[in-house]
Amino acid sequence: xxxxxxxxxxxxxxxxxxxxxxxxxxxxxxxxxxxxxxxxxxxxxxxxxxxxxxxxxxxxxxxxxxxxxxxxxxxxxxxxxxxxxxxxxxxxxxxxxxxxxxxxxxxxxxxxxxxxxxxxxxxxxxxxxxxxxxxxxxxxxxxxxxxxxxxxxxxxxxxxxxxxxxxxxxxxxxxxxxxxxxxxxxxxxxxxxxxxxxxxxxxxxxxxxxxxxxxxxxxxxxxxxxxxxxxxxxxxxxxxxxxxxxxxxxxxxxxxxxxxxxxxxxxxxxxxxxxxxxxxxxxxxxxxxxxxxxxxxxxxxxxxxxxxxxxxxxxxxxxxxxxxxxxxxxxxxxxxxxxxxxxxxxxxxxxxxxxxxxxxxxxxxxxxxxxxxxxxxxxxxxxxxxxxxxxxxxxxxxxxxxxxxxxxxxxxxxxxxxxxxxxxxxxxxxxxxxxxxxxxxxxxxxxxxxxxxxxxxxxxxxxxxxxxxxxxxxxxxxxxxxxxxx
Amino acid sequence: xxxxxxxxxxxxxxxxxxxxxxxxxxxxxxxxxxxxxxxxxxxxxxxxxxxxxxxxxxxxxxxxxxxxxxxxxxxxxxxxxxxxxxxxxxxxxxxxxxxxxxxxxxxxxxxxxxxxxxxxxxxxxxxxxxxxxxxxxxxxxxxxxxxxxxxxxxxxxxxxxxxxxxxxxxxxxxxxxxxxxxxxxxxxxxxxxxxxxxxxxxxxxxxxxxxxxxxxxxxxxxxxxxxxxxxxxxxxxxxxxxxxxxxxxxxxxxxxxxxxxxxxxxxxxxxxxxxxxxxxxxxxxxxxxxxxxxxxxxxxxxxxxxxxxxxxxxxxxxxxxxxxxxxxxxxxxxxxxxxxxxxxxxxxxxxxxxxxxxxxxxxxxxxxxxxxxxxxxxxxxxxxxxxxxxxxxxxxxxxxxxxxxxxxxxxxxxxxxxxxxxxxxxxxxxxxxxxxxxxxxxxxxxxxxxxxxxxxxxxxxxxxxxxxxxxxxxxxxxxxxxxxxx
Numbered sequence: 001x002x003x004x005x006x007x008x009x010x011x012x013x014x015x016x017x018x019x020x021x022x023x024x025x026x027x028x029x030x031x032x033x034x035x036x037x038x039x040x041x042x043x044x045x046x047x048x049x050x051x052x053x054x055x056x057x058x059x060x061x062x063x064x065x066x067x068x069x070x071x072x073x074x075x076x077x078x079x080x081x082x083x084x085x086x087x088x089x090x091x092x093x094x095x096x097x098x099x100x101x102x103x104x105x106x107x108x109x110x111x112x113x114x115x116x117x118x119x120x121x122x123x124x125x126x127x128x129x130x131x132x133x134x135x136x137x138x139x140x141x142x143x144x145x146x147x148x149x150x151x152x153x154x155x156x157x158x159x160x161x162x163x164x165x166x167x168x169x170x171x172x173x174x175x176x177x178x179x180x181x182x183x184x185x186x187x188x189x190x191x192x193x194x195x196x197x198x199x200x201x202x203x204x205x206x207x208x209x210x211x212x213x214x215x216x217x218x219x220x221x222x223x224x225x226x227x228x229x230x231x232x233x234x235x236x237x238x239x240x241x242x243x244x245x246x247x248x249x250x251x252x253x254x255x256x257x258x259x260x261x262x263x264x265x266x267x268x269x270x271x272x273x274x275x276x277x278x279x280x281x282x283x284x285x286x287x288x289x290x291x292x293x294x295x296x297x298x299x300x301x302x303x304x305x306x307x308x309x310x311x312x313x314x315x316x317x318x319x320x321x322x323x324x325x326x327x328x329x330x331x332x333x334x335x336x337x338x339x340x341x342x343x344x345x346x347x348x349x350x351x352x353x354x355x356x357x358x359x360x361x362x363x364x365x366x367x368x369x370x371x372x373x374x375x376x377x378x379x380x381x382x383x384x385x386x387x388x389x390x391x392x393x394x395x396x397x398x399x400x401x402x403x404x405x406x407x408x409x410x411x412x413x414x415x416x417x418x419x420x421x422x423x424x425x426x427x428x429x430x431x432x433x434x435x436x437x438x439x440x441x442x443x444x445x446x447x448x449x450x451x452x453x454x455x456x457x458x459x460x461x462x463x464x465x466x467x468x469x470x471x472x473x474x475x476x477x478x479x480x481x482x483x484x485x486x
Numbered sequence: 487x488x489x490x491x492x493x494x495x496x497x498x499x500x501x502x503x504x505x506x507x508x509x510x511x512x513x514x515x516x517x518x519x520x521x522x523x524x525x526x527x528x529x530x531x532x533x534x535x536x537x538x539x540x541x542x543x544x545x546x547x548x549x550x551x552x553x554x555x556x557x558x559x560x561x562x563x564x565x566x567x568x569x570x571x572x573x574x575x576x577x578x579x580x581x582x583x584x585x586x587x588x589x590x591x592x593x594x595x596x597x598x599x600x601x602x603x604x605x606x607x608x609x610x611x612x613x614x615x616x617x618x619x620x621x622x623x624x625x626x627x628x629x630x631x632x633x634x635x636x637x638x639x640x641x642x643x644x645x646x647x648x649x650x651x652x653x654x655x656x657x658x659x660x661x662x663x664x665x666x667x668x669x670x671x672x673x674x675x676x677x678x679x680x681x682x683x684x685x686x687x688x689x690x691x692x693x694x695x696x697x698x699x700x701x702x703x704x705x706x707x708x709x710x711x712x713x714x715x716x717x718x719x720x721x722x723x724x725x726x727x728x729x730x731x732x733x734x735x736x737x738x739x740x741x742x743x744x745x746x747x748x749x750x751x752x753x754x755x756x757x758x759x760x761x762x763x764x765x766x767x768x769x770x771x772x773x774x775x776x777x778x779x780x781x782x783x784x785x786x787x788x789x790x791x792x793x794x795x796x797x798x799x800x801x802x803x804x805x806x807x808x809x810x811x812x813x814x815x816x817x818x819x820x821x822x823x824x825x826x827x828x829x830x831x832x833x834x835x836x837x838x839x840x841x842x843x844x845x846x847x848x849x850x851x852x853x854x855x856x857x858x859x860x861x862x863x864x865x866x867x868x869x870x871x872x873x874x875x876x877x878x879x880x881x882x883x884x885x886x887x888x889x890x891x892x893x894x895x896x897x898x899x900x901x902x903x904x905x906x907x908x909x910x911x912x913x914x915x916x917x918x919x920x921x922x923x924x925x926x927x928x929x930x931x932x933x934x935x936x937x938x939x940x941x942x943x944x945x946x947x948x949x950x951x952x953x954x955x956x957x958x959x960x961x962x963x964x965x966x967x968x969x970x971x972x
Binding site for chain 1 (some may be wrong): 644648651802810818827832
C-alpha cells in the first residue's frame with residue numbers, strides 16, 4: 001500500500017465545484033512571478049531582469065503608494081490606546097494633530113477595543129457614519145441598519161451570492177469581461193453564471209439589448225436568473241456608466257425582478273466621466289414614480305477601503321448597503337455573517353475614516369488633501385504614460401484610461417503566435433503574458449482570466465508600479481515578440 | 487401589485503441551506519441582549535438590571551481584558567511606520583522598548599506595508615516563524631509551506647470544509663456538544679453532519695466506541711464520512727484530551743481513512759491536565775511505525791489569536807497547518823483562499839507575535855510575562871468563583887473548570903418549566919436562558935445551541951466578565967426560577 005495513494009483527499013474526490021473555479025488574478029502567472037522574485041532575492045544570475053513588477057493585481061501599497069497619514073495615525077492610537085496618555089508627546093514630538101487624537105477617542109468610546117468582536121454586521125457607530133456619507137453622496141436618506149461591514153468587498157459579494165443562489169438553476173448575470181471573483185464564487189456555489197458582453201466599441205459600456213439577449217437565452221435554457229452584477233467603474237475596463245445606462249439596467253431589473261449587485265469599489269478612481277451611484281438613480285426613479293413601481297427593486301451596493309486613494313487592501317475593510325430588501329432576508333444575511341463572527345475591526349475603522357476624512361478647516365485637512373490629490377494625479381500620469389506606450393505598439397488597441405486601476409488593451413497577435421501557444425496547451429493571450437513575464441518580469445493577467453469576446457485577445461495591467469523602465473520593457477518585448485511570430 | 491410582494495428575494499426562495507443553518511451563539515438571545523443594552527443606554531427605567539453581561543461569547547476585550555502591551559506597541563508602529571523616525575521619543579517618552587522597535591522593523595522589512603495584500607496563504611516570513619513555533623512546541627519539524635494564515639480559525643474551518651465536502655453524501659464527524667460553527671457550515675455546504683456524543687461522565691472526553699458507532703450508523707445510511715472534527719481543549723466543555731484518547735482517534739482515522747480536523751484554538755487555556763497537540767501525537771505514531779502506515783493520515787490543525795491570553799478576536803487572525811496532505815489538494819486550497827485575496831495582514835502580524843513573544847532576557851519580557859500570567863490567573867479565579875456558585879444551585883451539576891473560556895453546567899429543570907417552555911414554543915433550556923436574561927441581564931447560550939444528549943439540558947457561560955455581582959444574580963434568579971416551577 002503506497003501511502004500517497006491512501007490519503008483520503010485527492011484532486012479527483014475533493015469538492016468538484018472548488019476544483020472547477022478559476023481565479024487567474026492569482027493563478028499560474030502570479031505563482032511564477034513569485035518564484036522569479038524569490039530567485040532574484042537568492043541572487044540567481046540567469047534571469048534577464050532585475051525586478052518583478054506585479055501589475056497583475058491592484059495592490060497599491062505593495063508598489064509605490066504611501067498610506068494616508070491621517071488614517072494611519074488614528075489606527076496607531078487604536079492599536080495602542082496607551083499612547084493617548086501622552087497627548088503632549090504625540091502633538092509636540094510626533095506631529096499628531098488634535099483631530100487625530102479626537103477621532104481615536106471617538107472610536108475607543110463608540111466602538112471599543114479593536115481587539116474585541118463587534119456586532120456581526122459591524123459596529124453601529126461606524127455604520128451610522130457610513131449612512132451619513134451615503135446621504136451626502138446621493139442626496140437621499142440611508143438607513144444605518146441596512147449597512148453591513150465586510151472583510152473587503154470580496155467577502156460582501158460572497159455573502160450576497162450565498163443568499164441569492166438557491167440551487168444550480170439560480171443564475172446571475174455577470175459582465176464579460178469581469179473581475180473573476182464573480183465566476184469563481186458562482187462555481188463554488190454551483191450556481192449558474194449568465195454572462196453578458198460589455199461593448200468595447202462604446203468604451204466598455206453596458207448594452208441593454210445584449211443584457212436582454214443573455215437573459216432570454218438563459219431563461220430558454222431553464223435558468224432562474226435572479227440578479228445582475230454591474231461593476232461600475234469597471235474592472236478590468238475602468239469604464240464609468242452614464243446615468244442613462246444605469247437607468248436602463250434598473251428598469252430591466254424592475255421588469256424581470258432582478259436583484260442588482262452594484263460593485264462600486266472604484267467609485268473614486270474616475271478619470272473620464274463621473275461616478276453615479278446605483279443607489280442615487282434608484283432613489284431618483286422611486287421619487288419619479290410615486291406609484292411605487294420601483295420600490296420592489298432590490299439593490300446591494302458594495303464599497304471597499306482597498307481601492308480609491310485609500311489603497312488599504314491588506315486591512316480587508318468594506319461594506320455593502322441593502323436597498324429595498326425584505327427584513328426576513330436581511331435577518332438571514334445577519335445570521336450568515338455572524339457565523340464568521342465579524343469583519344476585522346481595525347478594517348471597519350478604516351472604512352469610517354474613508355467615508356469621514358478630515359474636513360476643510362480641520363487640522364489634518366491640508367495634508368490629507370495633498371496626499372489624496374497626489375495619489376490621484378500619480379495614478380493618472382502613470383495611466384497616461386502606459387496608454388501612450390500601448391499606442392506605439394503594433395497590433396495593440398487601447399482606449400484612453402477611464403478609471404479604476406487598470407488598462408485592458410486588445411492585442412492582435414499573429415497566427416504563428418496562436419500556433420505556438422496551442423503547442424504549449426495555452427490560449428494565445430496566456431502564452432503572450434507568460435512570455436512577457438519571462439522576458440521582462442512584468443506580471444499581467446491574460447484577458448481570458450476575465451472573459452473576452454470570442455476571437456478577441458486582451459491583457460489587464462495595473463498602472464500602479466512606479467517608474468517608466470517597466471513600461472519601456474513591455475514595448476521592447478512586444479516588438480521582439482511580434483518580430484518572432486509575424 | 488404590493489411592492490413588498492414583488493421583491494425577488496423572500497424567506498422562502500433564498501438559499502435553503504443558509505436558512506437551515508443554526509448559530510445560537512449570536513442568535514435570538516444575543517439579539518435580545520443587545521436590545522436591552524441599547525435600552526439601558528437610552529435610560530429606560532423598567533429594566534430590572536443595570537447592565538448586560540455578554541457571557542454568550544468568548545470576547546475577552548469586550549469585557550475586562552486588556553491587550554498585551556508588547557503586541558499592541560508593535561502593531562501601532564506597523565500602522566504608522568513614520569513613528570520609527572522618532573525612536574528616541576518612542577523610547578524616552580512613550581516607554582517603547584528596543585525589542586518593540588526591532589520587531590516592527592522586522593515586519594516592515596519582511597512583510598511590508600500592512601495595507602498591502604500579502605500572499606493569499608499569508609506572508610512567507612510569518613509562516614516561517616509559525617513553523618519554528620510548531621517545531622518547538624511539538625519536537626517535530628514543521629514546513630512553513632504547509633501553513634495557511636486565515637481570518638480567525640472560523641475562516642480556516644470554512645476553507646477546509648469547502649475542500650473536503652464534495653456533495654450532500656459527504657459526512658463530517660462532529661462532537662456533541664460542539665461550537666456551532668461546524669454544524670452551521672455543514673448546513674450551508676449541504677453536507678452531512680455525523681454527530682458523536684462526548685462523555686459528560688468522563689469530563690467530556692472522547693469515547694472511541696461512541697465515535698465508531700456514529701460512524702457505522704452513518705455508513706449504513708450511505709454517508710461517505712470523510713473527516714472527524716475534534717475540539718481540544720473543548721468548546722463548550724473546556725476538556726483537554728489525554729494522549730491516549732488522541733492516539734485512539736488517530737488510529738481510528740487511519741483505519742477509516744478520515745481527515746482529522748483538530749480545532750486547537752484553546753491550547754493555552756488549560757487549567758486541568760495539559761494540552762497535547764494532534765500533530766505531535768501523529769508524528770510520534772509515524773516515528774513508531776516505520777512501515778509508514780500513519781503517513782496517510784491527513785491532519786489539519788487550527789489556531790487563532792482570538793483565544794488564549796491574547797484574546798484579540800476583533801483582529802481576525804489565525805492559521806492552520808496541513809500534515810500529510812496531497813500537494814494537488816493543497817494547490818486547490820491555495821486557489822480557494824486566493825479568491826478572498828488574503829487574511830487581514832495586521833491579524834497575520836498578531837499571529838507572529840503570539841507564536842514568537844518576548845523571550846527571557848529581552849527588554850519587554852518581564853511585562854509580557856506579568857500580563858500573560860495575570861490574564862491566566864484572572865480567568866482561573868473567575869472560573870472557580872462561577873463554579874462554586876453553580877455548586878450551590880439546586881439541580882445544577884458542573885465539573886471543575888478544565889479550560890477554554892467556558893463552563894457548561896447541566897441543569898435539571900422541573901417538569902412545570904418544560905411545560906411553560908413548550909407553551910412558548912421553546913426548548914426548556916432556551917426558556918431558562920431567556921428568563922435569566924430578562925431577570926438579570928446575563929446572556930448565556932442554551933445547551934441546545936451546541937447539541938446535548940437527549941433528555942439533558944445545559945447552558946454555556948464564559949467566565950470572562952469581571953466582578954462577582956453577576957454571578958450572585960444568577961444564583962438568585964435560579965432559586966426564584968426553581969421556586970416558581972418546582
